[in-house]
Amino acid sequence: MSGGLFDRCRLPVIGAPMFMVSRPALVIAQCRAGIIGAFPALNARSTGQLDGWLHEIRAALGQGDAPFAVNQILHRSNDRAAADLEVIVRHEVPVVITSLSNPAPVVEAVHRYGGTVLHDVIDTRHARKALDDGVDGLVALCAGAGGNTGRHNPFALVAGIREFHSGLLGLAGGISTGQGIAAACALGADFAYMGTRFIASSEADAPKAYKDAVVAAGIDDVVCTRAVTGVPASFLKASLAAAGLDADRLPGADGNMDFGAGGAGKAWRDIWSAGQSVAGVRGVATAAAIVDELETGFHEGRRRLSGAIKRPRCTFTAEG
Ligand SMILES: Cc1cc2nc3c(=O)[nH]c(=O)nc-3n(C[C@H](O)[C@H](O)[C@H](O)COP(=O)(O)O)c2cc1C
Incomplete structure (x- = not known):
């Protein structure tokens, strides 16, 4: 896609795809609120329903809204992967997030229309492999994440990936606040990838x-x-x-x-998934209200990093 991925966003955040939870209502609300909204293609009951959802999302979003993303699970058990990809290509979905095995066929198809492919990884070996396969960026899936989680510490995994990858990098796992988004950026990530925080949103399709x-x-x-x-x-x-x-x-x-x-x-x-970031979820709110709160926290986090907000033993300035 032309320009930066987050040019039309208020915050460097992707509302992460969640099985059985993220459907068009949440994606549309997230994109209107100013973050990238995403859903797993497999949340649609069929490839035909996926086609309908993409029409619905396209019709609901305007020029000023954030782009949206579809997650493709590349596992041999996903016998819809090829058919879903055709629909994704037909709709020119701006961002495709691949999980699990080889993203190369998706990369080739999505690059043909100028889309962006991100791949989530749990370690540096998978990160190198995905970059070899041509993805545009990575999501570092760290310990404590909701859904299938990573096992590495975020400080270590971001540093490890930054040794060989200077391009687009997101951080996933445990982020529930705007301060956390600022911290992810301070670590060297370009964006935060947040799932659990949006389960308790009005638009999430969860009981x-x-x-x-x-x-x-x-x-x-x-x-x-x-x-x-x-x-x-x-x-x-x-x-x-x-x-x-x-x-x-x-x-x-x-x-x-x-x-x-x-x-x-x-x-x-029936057995509900959520990550350690439940610790930062205090109530059910609309996606727009959550993004407002995240923005306030993000700016506070940035002020704290710049030394403008000082707390005893919590500042790194020499005089602090
Ligand atoms: C209920 C639930 C379902 C999820 N389903 C998927 C999925 O279908 N595909 C996927 O790539 N990640 C899935 N994830 C993982 C998220 O996309 C993301 O990596 C994770 O939520 C980030 O950590 P956080 O929950 O601490 O924000 C799921 C997470 C949750 C909580």
């Missing part, structure tokens, strides 16, 4: 009880486990308990939990 559980939860109420899906992912302990499971005594780490037929759907629908 009220899920949103309330995110609001009620603190950092210790989130558990990272392989037991639910087979890969490390973050879940609310309360939803595990409601499913009759003890978060401290989960079955083996091989994803062998028996959910019966349609287990994967139950894993996300």
Whole structure:
């Protein structure tokens, strides 16, 4: 896409794609509020519905709104990937976020119309591989993230990726405040990638009880486990308990939990995912109100970094 990715944004933020939670209403609200909104293509029940959603989003957004993004899960279990990509190309989706395996075919198709491809990575090996495959930028998925989480510390992973990548880089995992966005930028990231913060938004397609559980939860109420899906992912302990499971005594780490037929759907629908950033979620609000609050915090964070706001033992200026 021409110009900078965040030229039409109020904040350097992507509202991260969330399975079963991000649908057109949230994406449109995020883009109107001034951040990039995103949803997983697989949230649409079919490729035909994806086509309809892209029409809806295009029709709702104006020239002044932020661009939007679609997430493509590149896993062999996704038998819609090729058909969905055709629809994405037809709509010239401005930003495509790829997850899991080889993004090269997506890169080729999206670059043909001038779109941007970002790939999320959990370590430097995957980061180098994605760059070799031609992606335009990376999202560093760090420890504590909602959904399938990373395991590395954000300070270390951003520094590690910056050793060999000077291009576009986002930071994901644990960011719930504007101060966190400013901190991500101070670390060397170009943008923050925030999922959990938007589960408790009015426009998110999550049941009220899920949103309330995110609001009620603190950092210790989130558990990272392989037991639910087979890969490390973050879940609310309360939803595990409601499913009759003890978060401290989960079955083996091989994803062998028996959910019966349609287990994967139950894993996300009934066992609720959220990251450690629940700690910063105080209530349900519209996406616009959340972005307003993030902007206030972002500017405060920047003032603090510049030394204008001083606190005992919390400033790095010599006289502080
Ligand atoms: C409920 C939920 C569902 C998610 N589903 C997806 C998904 O379908 N595809 C994806 O790439 N990431 C998914 N994620 C991960 C987010 O895109 C993002 O990486 C993560 O939320 C960032 O960490 P945070 O939650 O601490 O902000 C999901 C996260 C949550 C909380």
